[in-house]
Amino acid sequence: MESKTNNNKGTRIHxxxxxxxxxxxxxxLLTGLxxxxxxxxxxxxxxxxxxxxxxxxxxxxxxxxxxxxxxxxDEMIAQMRLKAMAQTFITAVFYVIVKPFIDLVxxxxxxxxxxxxxxxxxxxxxxxNYHSQKFNNK
Amino acid sequence: MKNTLxxxxxxxxxxxxxxxxxxxxxxxxxxxxxSEKYVPSTLLAIKISEIFKTxxxxxxxxxxxx
Numbered sequence: 001m002e003s004k005t006n007n008n009k010g011t012r013i014h015x016x017x018x019x020x021x022x023x024x025x026x027x028x029l030l031t032g033l034x035x036x037x038x039x040x041x042x043x044x045x046x047x048x049x050x051x052x053x054x055x056x057x058x059x060x061x062x063x064x065x066x067x068x069x070x071x072x073x074d075e076m077i078a079q080m081r082l083k084a085m086a087q088t089f090i091t092a093v094f095y096v097i098v099k100p101f102i103d104l105v106x107x108x109x110x111x112x113x114x115x116x117x118x119x120x121x122x123x124x125x126x127x128x129n130y131h132s133q134k135f136n137n138k
Numbered sequence: 139m140k141n142t143l144x145x146x147x148x149x150x151x152x153x154x155x156x157x158x159x160x161x162x163x164x165x166x167x168x169x170x171x172x173s174e175k176y177v178p179s180t181l182l183a184i185k186i187s188e189i190f191k192t193x194x195x196x197x198x199x200x201x202x203x204x
Contacts, residue, residue: 074163075179076170137170 012069021064028057062123084129092122141198143172146190161185
């Protein structure tokens with residue numbers, strides 16, 4: 001149900017896509033686990049393909065879960081989403097700034113934060129923040 | 139911001155879910171407003187006051203520091 005007291009309607013996807021997202025995450029995780037546990041011999045190109053498949057599948061699944069509509073998408077939910085997004089964005093900026101210094105102290109050499117990792121970090125951070133707010137407002 | 143939502147609800151003998159259905163939000167939102175964790179928008183405040191046939195100021199009042 002789309003509440004009329006919610007002005008933020010542009011960034012939501014259909015609620016049924018949440019289940020699709022969970023399915024994609026499970027498939028991606030299972031693929032990654034099977035390859036890792038069975039020690040399947042692969043060419044470097046195949047290995048890169050499955051790594052990309054697992055990571056991108058996980059990201060796509062998280063995207064669906066994060067932005068699928070709630071049963072009742074009202075103004076409080078919109079405010080919680082906005083707060084979670086803002087806090088996650090600020091945390092991600094600080095993470096990118098601080099990470100080279102952590103690398104410098106604990107490991108050598110300094111590694112750049114990849115786009116994939118940053119997106120994954122932000123999606124997980126957003127979900128964690130959003131659901132903790134929802135839990136506190138129950 | 140303080141509110142008398144719980145009292146008004148008791149006067150009409152309606153549940154949080156009933157009120158939520160009438161104004162088109164979730165029960166959790168009504169609960170959060172009652173426990174003063176969430177301040178509703180003007181639109182929602184007006185809708186709530188219309189249900190109780192009173193003014194917004196009668197239900198929602200500012201506190202010191204608001």
